[in-house]
Amino acid sequence: MAKLTVTRADFFASIQDMGRRQTQHMGLAQSGVADEHSFFRANYLVGNDLATPVIEIITGLFSITTDVPVTMALTGADMSATLNKIPLSPWQSFVLMPGKLLEINNSRGNGIYGYLAVKGGLEIDLCFNSAATVEREQLGGYQGRKLAVGDELTTILDRPLCPTLSTPPDQIPQFDRPLTLRIMPGYDHDSFPDEAKQMFLSSEYTVTTKIDRTGIRLEGPPIVWGQGDILSKPVALGVVQITNDGAPVVLLKERQTTGGYPMIGVVSRLDLFKLVQAFPGTPIYFALADPLRLRSELMRFYNFWGALDS
Structure with missing residues (x-):
């Protein structure tokens, strides 16, 4: 010992x-x-x-x-x-x-x-x-x-x-480069105006200094919600909330259990492991992806490590 x-x-x-x-x-x-x-x-x-x-x-x-x-x-x-x-x-x-x-x-x-x-x-x-x-x-x-x-x-x-x-x-991963984060539609994705969803997927965002184990705030073109207040609901790992000033915030492992901001998407867990390592100023892009494909990739990841441990 x-x-x-x-x-x-x-x-x-x-x-x-x-x-x-x-x-x-x-x-x-x-x-x-x-x-x-x-x-x-x-x-x-x-x-x-x-x-x-x-x-x-x-x-x-x-x-x-x-x-x-x-x-x-x-x-x-x-x-x-x-x-x-x-x-x-x-x-x-x-x-x-x-x-x-x-x-x-x-x-x-x-x-x-x-x-x-x-x-x-x-x-x-x-x-x-x-x-x-x-x-x-x-x-x-x-x-x-x-x-x-x-x-x-x-x-x-x-x-x-x-x-x-x-x-x-x-x-050995390299963390000092731009990231494209694959996302699945979030709870409120369909309620965002089409222009807002297009802005979200076509714009470059950057990691700000407002980062901790709860979440990462990004900076870039503001996303307009325009639907007023919503009821709080459970938040999953990787949820992208849009704050009142239009900034995306990606929630991490120590996130709160519920949230009252609209949720436009959920980041793939595999991509989340890269995002948490990104320094302030790192360029970030978002892309919609097939949820079934993302789940399959995640299962392969866990199965790979499970096989190594057997």
Whole structure:
């Protein structure tokens, strides 16, 4: 069993897994990792069950030590990590030795969320069948909050160090490029004027600085609703709400359970994993897609990782 000690946590690092299921009717956020692809890959590289909780690090500025040798992997955003001041290549496993320091620095503009997996997993109490942290609800993770300097985490099992595994270069995503987000029509899609729907699908939007685990606000030509107030309704992961000033907001894992803004579409979950890694200023486009095709692609994605884990 290893004891990991947090020595730096300047911004936001938290324990996350796949999130909570069937709890939104109680007013609880789904939560969970923002980028499931990077999450699965990190656990795969250290030989964990793919749903094992990890440390999700937003934009970097995090460091950690250990009291015994432990195998780790860092995926997601490129955060200029170093191992005892020596540059560390992401997307592969490595061993953190006692007396050495893993430093995760600022993101280089290629992604926002990083994922640190530890072989054997972290000893975290489950809350509603999940270890996911929701700080505003003081729920899950490490004492219901983000990690702080001095926090100590322990691994669940003593396991031997595993061979170094790396990710093929062509399977490492690049997050610093324009994105086209495939969407399915939302609850209110048909109630938008045709001109508004055309504007939405033909315009370029950009990611603003108003981003967090709840949602991402985009900037671009305003979308006119023109139907007045509507009743609040449940909101799904990836819903695109149109605010009163016409701005699209894409809702993420820590979204509220209901929303009163009109919903023009729902972003494909696979595309959502890319959107969450987009830096402010990234160009964003929307395109309607066949819901059945998007579902089929998502099932292939989960089946692929399930096959790797078998």
